[in-house]
Amino acid sequence: MHAYTSHLNLKTIPTLPVPSAGHPCFSTFPSPRRRGRRWQPFTLSGHSRHGPGPAPSPAFPRGQREPGGRCEAARLSPPPAPGAVPALARRGRAWIWRESIKSRRETRPPSCQSRRHRTMINPNYYPWGYDSDNGPDQWHKNYPFAKGRHQSPIEINNKEVHYDSSLLPWFASYDPGSAKTILNNGKTCRVVFDDSFDRSVLRGGPLPQVYRLRQLHFHWGSSDDHGSEHVVNGVRYAGELHLLHWNPKYSNYLDARRRTDGIAALAIFLQVGETPKPEMKRILEEINAIKTKGKMVPFPNFDPSILFPKSHDYWTYHGSFTTPPCEECVTWIILREPIIVSSDQMAKLRSLSKNAENEPDHPLVDNWRPTQPRYFRMVSASFL
Numbered sequence: 001m002h003a004y005t006s007h008l009n010l011k012t013i014p015t016l017p018v019p020s021a022g023h024p025c026f027s028t029f030p031s032p033r034r035r036g037r038r039w040q041p042f043t044l045s046g047h048s049r050h051g052p053g054p055a056p057s058p059a060f061p062r063g064q065r066e067p068g069g070r071c072e073a074a075r076l077s078p079p080p081a082p083g084a085v086p087a088l089a090r091r092g093r094a095w096i097w098r099e100s101i102k103s104r105r106e107t108r109p110p111s112c113q114s115r116r117h118r119t120m121i122n123p124n125y126y127p128w129g130y131d132s133d134n135g136p137d138q139w140h141k142n143y144p145f146a147k148g149r150h151q152s153p154i155e156i157n158n159k160e161v162h163y164d165s166s167l168l169p170w171f172a173s174y175d176p177g178s179a180k181t182i183l184n185n186g187k188t189c190r191v192v193f194d195d196s197f198d199r200s201v202l203r204g205g206p207l208p209q210v211y212r213l214r215q216l217h218f219h220w221g222s223s224d225d226h227g228s229e230h231v232v233n234g235v236r237y238a239g240e241l242h243l244l245h246w247n248p249k250y251s252n253y254l255d256a257r258r259r260t261d262g263i264a265a266l267a268i269f270l271q272v273g274e275t276p277k278p279e280m281k282r283i284l285e286e287i288n289a290i291k292t293k294g295k296m297v298p299f300p301n302f303d304p305s306i307l308f309p310k311s312h313d314y315w316t317y318h319g320s321f322t323t324p325p326c327e328e329c330v331t332w333i334i335l336r337e338p339i340i341v342s343s344d345q346m347a348k349l350r351s352l353s354k355n356a357e358n359e360p361d362h363p364l365v366d367n368w369r370p371t372q373p374r375y376f377r378m379v380s381a382s383f384l
């Protein structure tokens with residue numbers, strides 16, 4: 001406030017007549033503190049037109065202030081040159097308004113910055129899917145992360161991958177008792193695990209610490225020649241299995257999704273071949289029980305590491321969820337060796353429906369997102 005008063009010769013204040021309670025002396029200056037009020041009544045005597053103000057102190061009668069008070073600070077600041085306009089007044093009210101908005105934004109926690117931001121972190125705020133009207137090309141309209149520079153999936157090209165000899169092997173220690181349910185959410189088939197403590201974890205590889213298993217799910221196509229999300233040297237596999245883990249240094253899964261190092265995703269390709277993996281049987285035999293959207297059944301005693309291929313060689317890069325809101329919080333670990341599935345097993349996945357039980361039947365197929373630009377990201381390989 002003293003910026004407005006500093007051009008006054010305050011040494012004359014003690015000689016001013018002491019105003020009575022009903023007759024305050026006013027000085028009008030624009031106030032940066034109060035919005036919606038064009039002129040702030042300011043009295044040199046310490047009381048406003050709304051009341052008489054504090055009782056006068058015998059040591060400092062009206063018209064004077066205690067040392068360090070507002071008037072004292074003004075008294076100590078150097079007087080400006082004759083005719084100079086105080087700095088804040090020169091900036092104008094528009095500048096003050098902008099600055100106050102900016103400071104309010106900076107002091108708010110990011111989770112409640114705006115309605116727009118809330119939609120970005122809530123995947124159910126706007127409906128989305130894989131059709132032409134709500135598919136991957138449309139997601140960015142409601143979920144702006146989808147146009148980010150660290151999006152997934154990407155195409156992995158041997159020429160652009162660099163071997164990183166410092167990459168460690170990764171390890172998974174999964175407790176079969178942590179498996180809880182299997183469900184159809186209309187977009188994929190998902191197995192959910194208990195992640196209330198470090199029960200089933202992934203560690204090593206590019207990860208700085210253990211990550212807790214949260215869920216696994218699949219992506220697949222409408223035929224055997226496509227369906228995976230990541231593409232390797234131009235090859236799109238029939239499907240892709242994702243095991244999602246979160247960093248327990250954050251308070252919960254949703255909090256971890258907002259952090260750069262919040263999620264670790266293990267991706268395993270499904271390739272149609274002659275010697276299918278029998279371990280897929282356990283999941284596929286539950287498909288009939290979760291045929292339509294919203295169905296969920298218990299799925300106890302399941303260790304997903306039985307689905308791993310023999311080789312643990314991997315590519316790794318930093319990317320995003322491949323479904324809205326597409327948060328860029330994922331350390332991807334993509335296994336080089338696919339697991340083999342049969343054409344019948346893939347057909348079983350395609351027998352799921354994306355509609356609810358009482359709605360017309362729509363097969364749940366092609367729930368994969370096309371590859372996204374890699375921009376300047378590096379893809380590292382744990383193998384030569």
Ligand SMILES: [Zn+2]
Nearest residue numbers: 217219242322
């Ligand atoms: Zn996925």
